[in-house]
Amino acid sequence: MYDYYLQKKEDEDHASDQLKTRGLRSFDGIDAWTLEYIDLRHVQPVIEAFDEDTSGYVTIQESFALRMAYWAVGWRVCMTAYRDKILSTLDSMGDLLENILTPNRRIRSHGINAERKLEDREYNTYAYEYYQKSKPLAKKAKLKQAVIAPSMLYLLYLLNGEIEGYTKDEFVRDLVNECVKDIRGCFEAGAPRVSIDFTEGRLAAKKDPRNPWTGASLLQTFIDLINQVLDRFSPEERKNIGIHTCPGGDCDSVHSKDVDYHELLPSLFQINAGYFLIQCSSETNKEKVYKEIGEHLRSDAMGVKQIAFVGVINPLDPKVETPEEICEHLIHASKFIPVDQLGATDDCGFSPFSVDVKPKHGSPDFARDVAFQKIANRVKGVKLASEKLGV
Numbered sequence: 001m002y003d004y005y006l007q008k009k010e011d012e013d014h015a016s017d018q019l020k021t022r023g024l025r026s027f028d029g030i031d032a033w034t035l036e037y038i039d040l041r042h043v044q045p046v047i048e049a050f051d052e053d054t055s056g057y058v059t060i061q062e063s064f065a066l067r068m069a070y071w072a073v074g075w076r077v078c079m080t081a082y083r084d085k086i087l088s089t090l091d092s093m094g095d096l097l098e099n100i101l102t103p104n105r106r107i108r109s110h111g112i113n114a115e116r117k118l119e120d121r122e123y124n125t126y127a128y129e130y131y132q133k134s135k136p137l138a139k140k141a142k143l144k145q146a147v148i149a150p151s152m153l154y155l156l157y158l159l160n161g162e163i164e165g166y167t168k169d170e171f172v173r174d175l176v177n178e179c180v181k182d183i184r185g186c187f188e189a190g191a192p193r194v195s196i197d198f199t200e201g202r203l204a205a206k207k208d209p210r211n212p213w214t215g216a217s218l219l220q221t222f223i224d225l226i227n228q229v230l231d232r233f234s235p236e237e238r239k240n241i242g243i244h245t246c247p248g249g250d251c252d253s254v255h256s257k258d259v260d261y262h263e264l265l266p267s268l269f270q271i272n273a274g275y276f277l278i279q280c281s282s283e284t285n286k287e288k289v290y291k292e293i294g295e296h297l298r299s300d301a302m303g304v305k306q307i308a309f310v311g312v313i314n315p316l317d318p319k320v321e322t323p324e325e326i327c328e329h330l331i332h333a334s335k336f337i338p339v340d341q342l343g344a345t346d347d348c349g350f351s352p353f354s355v356d357v358k359p360k361h362g363s364p365d366f367a368r369d370v371a372f373q374k375i376a377n378r379v380k381g382v383k384l385a386s387e388k389l390g391v
């Protein structure tokens, strides 16, 4: 049999051009690797494969060599091949990190390293390392830091079932420890405030068949997980730990804007954080959002008064909001949210403005200038509103 296939391969090597032009499958190209395993070392499993053929006939056909080789060594070869494929995919994902927008790079690199080195059980890069590098660049203003939410990394573990040798409980314990270390590290590096980026909160209610976890009612699990992290901080520290929610925003793409905010808002304030950065400017029904915030925001969340910073700037729209418009939104919000618990923020980070590519609005649009004008107007708008509200 070995000789037969060897001969076939050699014949095809000679006639390969002819085969290609006739559109035929070449043994060399697809099955040649099997020759390595149809030999004396594997004679026993190959004989078993013959015996298993209940037809009583053994025929030499195109797939036969494959079948023999699989019988002899298939499982091991497949597993090794898949392992190599996974590792090379992770490597190429690592190489691609350079091309990913900076804010997303951190999330992706956490992911890659968690997948590659589960046994390490710790982050590869902590947010405070970015803080240490960027702090010297902030000459005038105080600089806060965002950290990845434990709920986002929770999705790295199997949705159902357990990984052999690493139970879900162990994973969650490691995750909470790492998240606490990440936040504490930011405070120690000098960050006055640390925000947990909880973009998956609203997405959790999306019920998107392409993402099975969105249909698994995980919101409460996420909230409990974040609270496990917050439990490790004093009320004084939690005053300066916040939660950001938004429906996504990179490259004009929103992942969960179609999910009713009501799915998230009442539960969101169960999180014992001191402040919330809530995307709102891009909502069509802002009053509904203000109302719901006002109803559920707590004045005592395990010792801290929660502050709601409502979004008054839309980073997905190059149109610069005027201070008057911003002021108007805040006055409107103050009818539902106590003024001593009300603040203003941008709907999300300005990463969409770190590049001029904005598919919906044409490009370029002098992104940085627009971003700074928006921020300056927010400050002016807040000042106007404070004067009108007498605070």
Ligand SMILES: [Zn+2]
Pocket (backbone or CB within 6 Å): 199, 244, 245, 246, 247, 248, 249, 347, 348, 349
């Ligand atoms: Zn956001």
